[in-house]
Structure formats: C-alpha cells, structure tokens
Amino acid sequence: MPRDWLNLSWKLLLARGAIAVLFGIAAMAWPLDTALALVLLWGFWALFDSAGSFVQAFERGTPAAARLLLVVMGLVALVAAFLAIFSPALTAVTLTWILGIWLIVRGVFEVVAALVASGTAPRGLLLASAAVDVLLGILFVANPGRGALGIAFVLGLVAFVWGVIFLVMGFAMRRRVGALDQPAPTL
Template sequence: MREVSDAMGRPWTETGRHWWVPAVRGACAILFGILAVVWPLITLLTLVVLFGAYAIVSGAMAVYGAFRGVHPRDSRTWLAVSGVLGIAAGLIAWIWPGITALALLVLIAAYAVVVGVAEIVAAFARRRAGDTEWSHLASGVLAVIFGVLLFAWPASGALALTWLIGLFAILYGASLLLLAHRMREAGRRGAAGTAAHAV
C-alpha cells in the first residue's frame, strides 16, 4: 500500500488510525452470518431482527468512516450514501415486523447490491488516490454477486436461503477484517516512517 496524501493533504497512512471502523463492520457481518448458518430453524422474525441490527450498525460505521476521513475524499460520498441506505434498510426491517419472506429477500438483495456498488466505486477512488488495496474492491464485488444471486433465485423465501445469506455475510465480514488489518499495518508503517524522518 503506497503512502500518499489524500485530497486534504493528509498522509494516506493516517487512515490507519481508523482501522477499527471496517473491523467493527466485519465482525458484525461474521456474527450475523454465523447465526444464520448455525441456526437452521431460525424464524422469519428473528432473521428480520438480526438483519436489521446488522444493517444499522454497518451503515452507521460506514457513515462514521465517510465523515471522519477514513477514506479518500472522492470515495466518501458513496460510502456515506451506502451507510445511510444501510441504516434505512435496517429500520425498514424493524418497523415492518410482519414482512414476508419474499419482501425480506428483496430487501437484503437490494441492500447488498447498493452497498457493493458503493464500495466498488470507493475502491476505484482509492486507487486513483494512489492506494493499491484490493480488499475493498473484493468486498464490493462479493456484495454485488450475492445481491444478484438473491434477485435471480427462485422465490422460495428468505428462510430457505439462510445458508446463502450466512455464507455471504461471513465472506463479506472476512474481507472487511482483512481491509482493517491492512489499514492498521499501513498506519503503523506511516507512523514509523514519520518518526524516522523526524529523527
């Protein structure tokens, strides 16, 4: 990962201070995925509650990251939009407790596609800023593929697809944890380089 400056003139490696933002999102995604996979008899209401909680927390972290400068300026708008939409999706799931399985399936699919597209755009913006990190792009591509699969799947209901939802959440969370790790390492390298230069 190259050490460059973002649009505000700050060293890109300073974003390593916020490595915990994608780490929290990744941990929440993995927790949601594990619960969906190991709880095969999960009820629709429970799935709605779990998805709502995950979407709200993940969306809030994305918004925080956008406004705190965790990412280059060119990518923040997309991340903020995806975060707001994530929070909205979570609130819809909670406000509509009687949601049908098919409606929940469509909601999750739409959420995945929107968030995935936003992260892909953000990844290319980061690349233009000089960052060669691919983990953000990988998480976005995974989200889009998952959303498209849900849209294309026969309308058998979200409960029959809990394993797919869980598997995606685990893979998506793992990619975010990898991104967090690489951000943290980049931050450490940047701090070490700054200290050495000062000496």
C-alpha cells in the first residue's frame, strides 16, 4: 500500500509542477490577460456571493437586522460583480488603487508601531517593512494599471518557482520509489 501512495504522489507532484510552470510562464508572458482573467474570476465569485447573501437573507428565521445587512451585502457584491464582469480593466485598476492606499496606511501604522515599540521589538525590521509597504503603495496609487500588471507578473513568477519546486520534488520522489522497487542485495 505505501508503494502505491508514493507512486501516486510523485505523479501528482509532476503534474502540479508542470501546470504551475505553464501557468507561470503564461502569466508572465501575458500579464494583462492574466490580470483581466483574475478580475473576471473574482467578478463571478462576487456574483455567486451576492446570490448566496440574498438567499440567506430570505431564509426562514433570519432576524430583520441580519436580513437587512445580508441584502445590503448582496447588493454591494452584485454591483462589484457587474463592474468586474463588464468592466474588468476598470476594476483591476480600482482594486490596485485600493491595494495601494491600504499599503500606504499599513506602512504608516508600521512606522508608528516601530516608534512606540518597546526595546525588545526589532524596530529596524518594522521600519524596513513600513518602507516597502509605503513604496509599493505609492507605486500602485501613482500607476494602478502597471501595478495590476506587476501583480499578475509576480503571481506568474511565484507559480513558476513553485512549479519548478514541485517538479524537483516529483523527480526526487520518483527516484525514491524506483529505489524501493529494486530487489534487496543478497549476501
């Protein structure tokens, strides 16, 4: 039984690695298409989330306050879904702009945390993290279109690296399984 499990796992690792490498190459080669595809997927998820909120709002026994909240959340998700599906480029830019603002705010809070941290806290690391967050945030806000492309490219790079790791692990596992198949030497 263990041999079958090992045999299956190396094949899965190789398949996952190959798919990740191919996805990574495609995402890096076509970051605009990747960003738009991700926004579209997010839009369809928001559409299903909206439907789920509406169904939950009108289930029997849902309190009135919760019903109102679920309807509002459903409407917001519905608007976000239609924007993402029918205007994915605008949505990608908007989401990147929001990410940029969030990074700037996060960086400011990290600076404050570094300044008020006790003597044992690694202030230098907090300040370095804050600087990266603020710098990325400013870059995203200043040019959200390129920021969205950058995010898609980095996603592709990460997928490619993970794919290579999975391929190496799969081949190593295959070698191990092959060693198990060899008959033990007789003395």
